[in-house]
Amino acid sequence: xxxxxxxxxxxxxxxxxxxxxxxxxxxxxxxxxxxxxxxxxxxxxxxxxxxxxxxxxxxxxxxxxxxxxxxxxxxxxxxxxxxxxxxxxxxxxxxxxxxxxxxxxxxxxxxxxxxxxxxxxxxxxxxxxxxxxxxxxxxxxxxxxxxxxxxxxxxxxxxxxxxxxxxxxxxxxxxxxxxxxxxxxxxxxxxxxxxxxxxxxxxxxxxxxxxxxxxxxxxxxxxx
Numbered sequence: 001x002x003x004x005x006x007x008x009x010x011x012x013x014x015x016x017x018x019x020x021x022x023x024x025x026x027x028x029x030x031x032x033x034x035x036x037x038x039x040x041x042x043x044x045x046x047x048x049x050x051x052x053x054x055x056x057x058x059x060x061x062x063x064x065x066x067x068x069x070x071x072x073x074x075x076x077x078x079x080x081x082x083x084x085x086x087x088x089x090x091x092x093x094x095x096x097x098x099x100x101x102x103x104x105x106x107x108x109x110x111x112x113x114x115x116x117x118x119x120x121x122x123x124x125x126x127x128x129x130x131x132x133x134x135x136x137x138x139x140x141x142x143x144x145x146x147x148x149x150x151x152x153x154x155x156x157x158x159x160x161x162x163x164x165x166x167x168x169x170x171x172x173x174x175x176x177x178x179x180x181x182x183x184x185x186x187x188x189x190x191x192x193x194x195x196x197x198x199x200x201x202x203x204x205x206x207x208x209x210x211x212x213x214x215x216x217x218x219x220x221x222x223x224x
Contacts (some may be wrong), residue, residue: 034203038076044099046203047135048076050212053201055084058214060171064088064130068120068165070111070158070174071136073098091124111136111154117161128167134158134174137210148177155213156185163192168220177209189215 034046043049055061061084069078072092078101081090092098093107093116100106105123109116121127136158138150155174162172172193189196194217204210 043076043079044074045076048080049203050135050201051077051080051133053203054173054199054212054214055080057199057201058171058173058197058216060131060133060173060214060216061085061088066090066124066126066129067131067133068092068124068129068161069104070132070134070161072104072106075099075101075104075106077133077135078104088130089125091120093120111161112157117164120161121165124165127165128170129165130167130170132158132162132166132170132172134172137175137177151175151177152182152185156188159185159188159192159215163218163221166218168218170218171214171216172218173212173214176211176213185213189213192219193217194219 034049038044038046038048041048051060061081064081064085065087066089067078067081067085069081069090069092071094072078073094073096075092075098078090078092081088082101082103086103090103091105091107093109093111095108095110097108098106105125107116107119107123109119134155136151136154138147138154140147141150155176158174159172162170166172172189176198186196193215196213196215198211198213200211
């Protein structure tokens, strides 16, 4: 059996000791065209194509000289920045260990740590950034409202950091969950940026609850 344009569909047998959910995940990975493309193109994750698609729509990486990657692991987004803007300085942070990337300063620590903003600025080597991008998401507990609130807390923390480090005209892109950013967050974004939009790039799985908020044209601390 084959799917239109997708080649033969690989089925995975349920191995002894493996959960059904794990088997489904493995089967989905084996048949995901973005996973296959990532391997062929040398990206560490399929998530790279989400940033590529957002960049093609919004021009996020055009002319950037300094970029901060919040939730960098495993590094796919920074790989995209490195390829599309090879001269840009990049600093990333994640609780998870991330294999080294040429030209990228990586911190393994909690972004919510009080020292994280200063450490990121030091790692970036620039007082200001052109783009702050966040693919962070809180560990889910299975309760939709709680998961949403926890992820929104990370987005709000990312926004606060962005307003401290972005140069005027800079941009902030962050992963949010179904329904997008809430009214309070949208109001804050509009206070600091000239345009605020929601987007679901094609690389986001259809069944996924993730969306991205894209805020461009940072007004600067004096004008906000």
